[in-house]
Each structure stands twice: as structure tokens, then as C-alpha cells.
Amino acid sequence: MSIGNSPEDERPFEDVSEEDRPSIGQALRQARIAAGLTVDDVSSATRVRIAIVHAIEADNFAPCGGDVYARGHIRTLAKAVHLDPAPLLARYGTQHGGSPAPTPAAPLFEAERIRPERRGPNWTAAMVAAIVAVVGFVGFTAFTGGDSGDGAGTQVAEGSTPTPGKPASPTPKSSKPADQKPEPSDSAIAAAPQDKVTVKVSATGGRSWISAKDHNGRMLFDGLLKKGDSKTFQDNSEINLILGDAGAIQLFVNGKKIEDQFQPGAVERLTYTKGDPQVG
Template sequence: MSDLGQLLKKARLDKGISLDQLEETTKIRKRYLEAIEEGDYKVLPGNFYVRAFIKSYAETVGLDPNEVLEHYGKAVPATEVEPAVEPIRRKRSSTRNTEKLSKWASNILMLSFILLILGIIYYFIGTSYSGNDPKKQVDPSDKITDKLPDKNAPSVQNTGDAAAGGQTDTGKPPEGSVTPPPVNLPEPVVTFARSVGNIDYYTVTNADKLNVKLVINGEECWLSISKIIPATADRKQEHQSIESKLYKKGDTRDWTSDQSVYLNIGFPPAAEITVNGVPIQLGTVKASKKVQIDLEKPM
């Protein structure tokens, strides 16, 4: 048994945690946990999973995972060098067309609002002047009794709902009313920004929140997702962990965040990820991949 394995096993026994309980908490198979305690890392599915499993093990038994890896990092197999992924190139013409459509939609919406205001003003001005029409003045020669309704004629009353809604007995709106045009909100736009090393950067606009959906179609895949806390005058940019777990085939998961997020995918070919309904290209390379999704909220 290695020194690192002895440290982890002792911390587990001090906490009174069995291997079965640890397997249920970390979602890591029991034989992998035993291999970590014995220092037999060849049993694990790959070098990338060694550090991820050790961090999850240490955190569950109350140890600082970063401090554990710092002291025993030399005994842990190094992560394989990940090949550079060719960035996705998008035609600039499509981006320009999207910007033109957004400007046209904004202009049309503003013009519709102005026309609506002018129509309401015209309606009220016309109603005010109609009260001074000399043709509608009362003729003194008319008898009041001629204007009284017939007692035998059936009376017609408006219901409370019709009066409150400003409608006639037929259920139709009164003449001269103006119906505002429907307002179509722009759909969220997910754009690939750049690729630096093994990190792909995406930008999401026209949205207040991010909706990230995960579907595991292939074999099991380890994935971690964290929220990016923006930097301030008092502190640097931080990553706040949302979830870190080994998912199996058929698993699905949804996350919603009001901040930018950072994902680390252990086996990209097995995962399918969509952001606000738009799929993210992970490629077919079997090495781990990192994706940062920046949320640009509307002003």
C-alpha cells in the first residue's frame, strides 16, 4: 500500500466510512477505490481519472484535495498530453448577417412602438373634438317623451364582465380601440469565440441565464461543471463548483446558471452538451476537453 493510499484509508476509517458508503457518495466504483488505497493505478480507466478520483476521495473523507495532490503528486501518474484541437471556424458573413437581422428587428420594434403611441394620441384627440360637433347638439323642439324607451320593449344590459373588459354585448371590442402589436423577443444566440490550448470559448447573448443540458450516449464519462465568479477590486476571478460526477450511459442532467460556466469533460465522444438549445461541438478525440461558456447579459 502506498503512502497516499494509507493516508486516504486512515482518513476514511477515522470518519467511520465504509467502501460501500464511499462508493455511494462519490459515484466511483468500489474496485477503483480499493485500487487507489493499494496504489494500483493501472486498474483505473485512464491517467486522467486518477487525479479526479483521488480529489473526490479526499474531499469526501474531509481532506484538502489540492494539498493531498501537492504532497503526493509525484506518486500519481501524470495526465496524458492532450492533442491540440483545431478550432471551429465560422464564416464572418454569417456573423454579419446575424448582426444585420438584429438591427432590423430592433428598428422595426421601435417603429411599431412609435406608431402605436401616435395612434393612441390620434384616437383621444378625435374623441375630444367629437363632443363639440354641432350636428350632435340637442334640438329644443324635440320632446323629452319622444326619447323615453318603451316599457314593453325588452331591456338590454351589459354584463359586468363585458363592461369591465370594455366590450359590447356581442363580445367584440368597441370601435376605435387599438390592439398593440405582439412583441417578439430575440432568441438566445450561442457563438463560438475562440480556442486557446485545450479550452474552447463560447459566447451567449440575448439571454439572462444559461441552460446547460448533458446527455450520455456512449460509455461512462466523468464531468465537472463550475460557475465563474467575476473578478472584483478585492479578489480575483474564481470558479465555484456546481457538480463533479462520473455519469453512466443513458444519464441526463440539466443546470441553470446566471453566470458564466466552465466545464471539464473526461471523455468527450460519450457526451452530448447543448447550451440554451444549441449543441456544442466536442469532437471525437478521446482525451479530456474543457469548455468555457461566457454569458453576456443584455444591458
């Protein structure tokens, strides 16, 4: 009688030559079939797109978008079909120029940070927001100005009725098309209304793929942010984010910078609400 691991614990590879050993895609496909799973089942369980699952099983890693994402997909798919990902990752490194410097990257779409429900009124955040709103209003009023006192007429917005006795000066036409809306600045985000959640995503450390949805699951953005690019999202109750390389991203939620120490190459799934960021 032998003492040690059972045959099932010795998966995924037997002691065979490199030529006889199945490829990464073949090993994942064989394990999936042995587990009685379809490609749709694996895609639903891992959040990896069906097209990417098919490509990896065919040993085509180009659709992954780079080595970091390819390694994350291999690790996630291997766990879904009950394979040890370490031999597959080692073989990928041998075939594609070695392994990158080790980073504590989270498994793709495996860790999900959901903020806790708000337990009570956040008076500190409310006071700060109120002060910022007042300062913003005073600054806006000082910038636009009131009556100049030199006899000049008061400007009237298009469609309004001029004040009797004071001729309205013509409203200058904007050089920008009416349908173009500039993204909110940091001060505008800080003065965001309390009944909404506002999230600004900036690719300060490099490029990163991001996805953003509102509380109904409607897609707000799905694409690649280049270094220096920013996107701002707003919803009545919550914003759901997926960051492909969280270490390259800087977040501002409801006017406050998120201080989480995201690691380079880490994939993060985040949800923010009107009460975030939590204080204390």
C-alpha cells in the first residue's frame, strides 16, 4: 500500500517528455471536458470572454492583450477546471520570454471589493462637501461678477427677458459645438451633489483597460485608457468599475482621492456609492 497523494492530486501533468506533454491550451481544454464544463460555463464562472477562452484553448494568446493579462487568464481558467496553474504558467514563461517580476496580482475578476452599506449619516463628509460647495459658489459669483457700476448693460442669457431700462448686451457665441461637454474638473467633482455618486478614473501610471457600469448594469465605458487620459462617471446610486491594471490608475470618488495601494498588474473590481469613500 502506497502512502502519499492520490492519483487525482498528481494532476495536471505526468512525467513525460516536453514533446509528448499537451500544450497549455490542450491541457485547459482536456481538463474542462473532463470536468463536464462547456466554454459558456467557464466564461460565466470566470468573467473571461468566450472568444478569449476559445483563443487560449487554441494556444492563441494575442487576444489577451499582453503577458500580464495572458497569465491572469491562464491562472483563472486553470482554477475553474481544477488544474494547478503553476506548471502552465511556467511553460508559458518558457515559451514567451520568461516570467515577469513577481507581483501580488489578484486573480482576474476573482477578488471583488464591495463597499459596506452605510451605517449612519457621515456628518464629516457632509460638512466638507457643504463647505466646498459654498466656496465654489462664491468663486463662481466672483468670477462672473454682478453690475459693474459703470453704466454698462447687464448680460442676459439667450432666451431670457432683459431687465427694463437696461439694454442687454449680445451673448457671445461659443466656439465649441453645443453637444460637446467638457469633463468635470477636480473642483466640479468635489462640489458634486450629495444625491449622486461621481467617480473620476485617471491613468497616471501607464495605460490600463477599464470598464464602468451604472447601477442598472448599463455600460458607461469599456476600453483602454492611455497614460494621462481620464474618464469621469456619475450615477444616482452607484458606479461599478473593473480595472485591468489597477496599479496604473488613480481614483477620485465624490471629490476625494482613494488611497488604496493597488499593485501593478493587479485586476480590481470595485463598487462605489454616494456614501464613499467611508471615513474612519
